[in-house]
Amino acid sequence: MPKHEFFVDMTCEGCSNAVTRVLNKLGGVQFDIDLHNKKVSIESEHSVDTLLDTLKKTGKTASYLGEK
């Protein structure tokens, strides 16, 4: 499965929990959240657009960093 890395402007545990919840709601993802470096890596068959849209639902700035 492709692994993608995203920047998400998370500042606290509330943010990383929100990212966890939106990704779990989407489903079909395995992910790792690095709150300190504001990075989320996601292993999934979903398109990058779908994943980015999902991350943006949190209201945080998010962008695609690339394949890992």
Add this chain to the structure above:
Amino acid sequence: VRSIVVSVEGMTCNSCVQTIEQQIGKLNGLHSIKVSLQEKNAAIIYNPKLQTPESLREAIDDMGFNAILAD
């Protein structure tokens, strides 16, 4: 114009509060939203033709916070 209070779980700081106020405040039919970190809720004033308690609850839930309507 109607008002509701939605319970919101999972906020840990003021930036959580601001994110919710900004995102939900953008919705159609929103007059005002005041989120309280201490009370763990969001007081919303809205146009009932454009939003319902459930649509508002769902909008907060979609952001990744656990939102519950008090009966």
